[in-house]
Amino acid sequence: MRDGFIKVAAGTPKIRVADCRYNAEQIFTLMREADKQGVxxxxxxxxxxxxxxCGDLFLQPTLLRGAEEALATILEATKNLDMVTTLGLPVRNKWDNKLYNCAAVIQKGEILGLVPKACLPNYGEFYEGRWxxxxxxxxxxxxxxxxxxxxxxxxLFACEDMPGLVIGVExxxxxxxxxxxSIRLARSGATLILNLSASNELAGKAxxxxGLVSGQSGRLVCGYVYADAGEGESTTDxxxxxxxIVAENGTILAERRFSTGLTISEIDVERLVYERQRMNTYRTESDQACWRTSFSLTPADTRLTxxxxxxxxVPQDQSDRAERCNEILYTAALGLKKRLEHTHAKTAVVGxxxxxxxxxxxxxxxxxxxxLDRPASDIIAVTMPCFGTTDRTKSNAVLLAERLGCTLKTIDIGEAVRRHFKDISQSMEDHDVTFENGQARERTQVLMDIANQTGGLVIGTGDLSELALxxxxxxxxxxxNYAVNAGIPKTLVRHLVSFISDDKEAExxxxxxxLADILDTPVSPELLPAIEGQIAQKTEDLVGxxxxxxFFLYYAVRWAFPPRKVLRLxxxxxxxxxxxxxxxxxxKNFYRRFxxxxxxxxxxxxxxxxxxxxxxPRGDWRMPSDAVAELWLDELEGLM
Structure with missing residues (x-):
């Protein structure tokens, strides 16, 4: 439960049709196993x-009595279990003499509540309206x-010890x-929806x-646990x-099919609460919309699986990754296309x-x-070697520009930088921040002036990770003039270039x-003199x-996780x-620099x-330039 994680499970016991005693044994055995695994x-x-x-047997009092006795057996057998469990049974309401398909929510030998099924299928192979x-x-x-x-x-069922955990059932x-x-339940505060199901298998239905489960969890910004009937049900038809299935906010966390037993994962309740808080389109209803029953869970650490x-x-699946790379490549290109059209730029200037x-x-x-149906020669690729430039990077820049058909300009900025350093009395032997930044600013000046000469725009190259740090x-x-990489983190930059390299291999x-050699080159701004022709300044040695x-950026910014939780993940x-x-x-370095x-x-x-x-600052992120990092760093101090 620490850091907002709660271990959940969908379970499928092996049953016998209408054998309530046998089924009770299978259920409480599975419950005990789940409890042992920390569920x-x-x-x-x-x-x-x-x-x-069971069909028309649902109308038999003997079956209904057997179901109630079986539930009593389960309650007695699990009265020492802290775990909250939902399980299905038919329940007759003596006041209206109607039979309901119900979910019983139980814990420590008590029934916390019953939730009846609202939508009864009575079409195709289903006849629930009959009973x-x-x-x-x-x-x-x-x-x-x-x-x-x-x-x-x-x-609804609300946890006193974990305020964000509110359980709804359908x-x-x-x-x-x-x-x-589940729509009404979520709008009334439910962050975890449990679905007790008996969905028969058909080709393509899985x-x-x-899609239904992942989509609903995403739409409602909730955890969704779907438990399906399995072995032991009648195979007459x-x-x-x-x-x-266990899903969270549109993502499948765990899934199992064609077997009995437990499907286990952890729902991050803190993450769901944050996302609902952030989305002002997520409308909630008053507390009176649903009735809340409180329950308690003994606080304990949740082992992550x-x-x-x-x-x-970066998507883990290779086909998903290729699709994502292609999508991002064209999204960024569309943005630049619009800017080139709008400004009537004659050239695009890239350092x-x-x-x-x-x-x-x-x-x-x-x-x-x-x-734009324009030639690649409208791209002016400018290489600007200086004190730290190596033959490898210079050669790769030239080859890349030639293969793409760009207009190539090579401008050695060494003399201009030396003159500038002389003007400001900067020693060439003092390799401090002025020595580095003087070169970077000279390169930008050259690019801007070439853009002025050619009626073009300077295309920025810095990525999201560099901006964060x-x-x-x-x-x-x-x-x-337009920063095409500004929304692309460094890890994804690498995969995008790799994707294009693979795509162009035959052509x-x-x-x-x-491109493959560029991918193999250490990341460096090359602002310090090379050592024996090799890159002397490796970015990741300096900033990490x-x-x-x-990883830190994703969880600290996208999900606002506290430092302790970012470290745990x-x-x-x-x-x-x-x-x-x-x-x-x-x-610590990330928070200091950020x-x-x-x-x-x-x-x-x-x-x-x-x-x-x-x-x-015009889109997702609004932060004062003089905000202080002490609270975030203090949280990390005690974790050594």
Whole structure:
């Protein structure tokens, strides 16, 4: 439960149709197993005490009595379990003499409440309307297993020890309806929806079901646990595959099919609460919309098993990654295309260093020119060697410009920088920040002036990661007329260039080869003199690995996670690559630099947003330039 994580599970017990005693044993055995694995909230299938496929036996008092006795057995057998469990059974309301398909929410031998199914399918292979009454609008009290229990479709279950955890329940077809009950439950505060289901298996149905669950969790900004009936249900006409799913805010965290047992993951309740707070279009209803029953959970650490990618900006699946790269490439190119059209720019001027960022910028610019049906020669690629430039990067810049068909200009800025240093009395032996930034600003001046000469725009090359860390020279590479890489983090820059390299391998092997060598070159601004022809200044040795900073950026900015939680997730994602001390060192550096360098982000040039994190002061990020990082750094001090 620490850091907002709650371990949940969808469970499918092996049952026998109408054998309530046997089913009770299978259910409480599965509940005990879930408890051993640290599960705090367990969802079991629809009508699992009796079996969903009992048919007209639901009208037999013997089955209903057996179901109640089985529930009593389960309550007694699990009275020491702290875990909250939902399980399905038929319940008759003696006041209206109607039978309801219900979810019982139980904990520590008590029934916290009953939730009736609202949407009863009575079409195709389903005949629920033959036996059950819709629970829509029902608000009653029934006696079950000797307890007075609320039977209502508006029941919510709120955790006293974890205020963000509020559980809502819907049953199978409720999710398929045009207006699922989970909409009202979520608007009334439910952050975790449990769905007790008995959805038969058909060819292609699993994909549709998966889309429904992930889509609903995303639409409602909630955790969604879907527990499906499986082995043991009647196969007279239908087959049930136990398709269990755990989803969170549009992402499938865990999934299992064609087996019984538990499907376990962790829901991040803090993350859901933050996202709802952030979205002013997420409308809530008054507390009177649903009735809340409180329950308590003993606070405990939650061992993480959910997927946490070390590269949150880069899809893990190769086909997804290729699609994402193509999408981002064209999104950025469309932004530049519009700017070139609007300004009637005759040229696009790019400073080409032979590094990753400028490579991506010129590749995006080339796509924009294709969209405009303009020749690549309208791109002026400018290489500006100086004291730290190596033959490798200079050669790669020239080859890249030639393969793309750009107009290439090589301007050695060494003499101009020396004259400038002489003017301001800067020693050539003093390799301080002035020595570095003087070169960066001279390069920007050259680019701006060439753009003036040719009626063009200077295309910025700096990426999102550099902006987060302030790893750019103010009014140097920090400035441009349009910054195409401004929304692309460094880890994704690498994958975009790699994607283009692979894509061009057959069409232009020479271009593919030079891109591959650029990918293999250490990241460097090359502002310090080379040592024996090799790059002397490696960025990641100075500011830290970009894979870590991109991870920190994603969770600290996109999700506003506190430093302690960012560190915990980093340890989980990078535990085999970096120890705690190294992670802490670079996380502290991230917060120090992120706060100190806001002044550079406060006056950024325009650039397209292409992902969920952006730092434009006109878009996603508004932060005072003189904000202090002490609270964030203090939180990390005690974690060594």
């Amino acid at each position: 705090r909230v367990l969802c079991l299938p629809e009508l699992c005490i009796t079996g969903y496929t 059950f009454t819709s629970g829509a609008g029902v608000d009653a009290t029934v006696t079950l297993c000797g307890q007075e229990v609320s039977l209502a479709d508006s029941n 049953i199978c077809e409720d999710l398929w309806a045009p207006e699922p009950p 994909a549709y079901r998966r 239908l087959v049930f595959a136990g398709h269990n 959910r997927p946490v990618s070390p590269t949150p900006f 080409l260093s032979g590094g990753l960022d400028s490579t991506l910028a010129v590749l995006i610019t080339a796509v924009s020119m294709e969209m 302030g790893w750019c020279t103010y009014n140097g590479d920090h400035m441009s 232009d092997p020479q271009l593919s080869t030079v 690995p970009y894979e870590l900073h991109d 980093a340890e989980y994602a990078f535990g085999r690559s970096y120890d705690r001390a190294v992670l802490l060192k670079w996380l 706060f100190a360098q806001q002044f550079k982000r406060s006056c950024l040039p325009d650039g397209p947003k292409v992902g969920s994190v952006a730092l434009s």
